Amino acid sequence: xxxxxxxxxxxxxxxxxxxxxxxxxxxxxxxxxxxxxxxxxxxxxxxxxxxxxxxxxxxxxxxxxxxxxxxxxxxxxxxxxxxxxxxxxxx
Numbered sequence: 001x002x003x004x005x006x007x008x009x010x011x012x013x014x015x016x017x018x019x020x021x022x023x024x025x026x027x028x029x030x031x032x033x034x035x036x037x038x039x040x041x042x043x044x045x046x047x048x049x050x051x052x053x054x055x056x057x058x059x060x061x062x063x064x065x066x067x068x069x070x071x072x073x074x075x076x077x078x079x080x081x082x083x084x085x086x087x088x089x090x091x
């Protein structure tokens with residue numbers, strides 16, 4: 001399993017959703033991370049990458065994310081990576 005520690009800023013206010021059936025709450029949010037670098041010609045550049053995140057821990061979603069996290073908030077999160085794209089079929 002791949003573990004990730006990500007530091008960045010929230011792109012929008014998190015969505016707090018209740019799972020169907022169990023009713024457990026989870027938080028869905030997008031974190032933007034910007035990397036600054038120098039190009040070969042010496043000019044500065046930057047690249048921003050967005051990460052879609054879901055917090056399945058109900059206590060964290062209700063006690064920390066819902067009351068405190070807002071668009072633009074700086075966050076540091078740790079979790080594991082899952083690829084949500086289906087593999088392309090063999091031809």
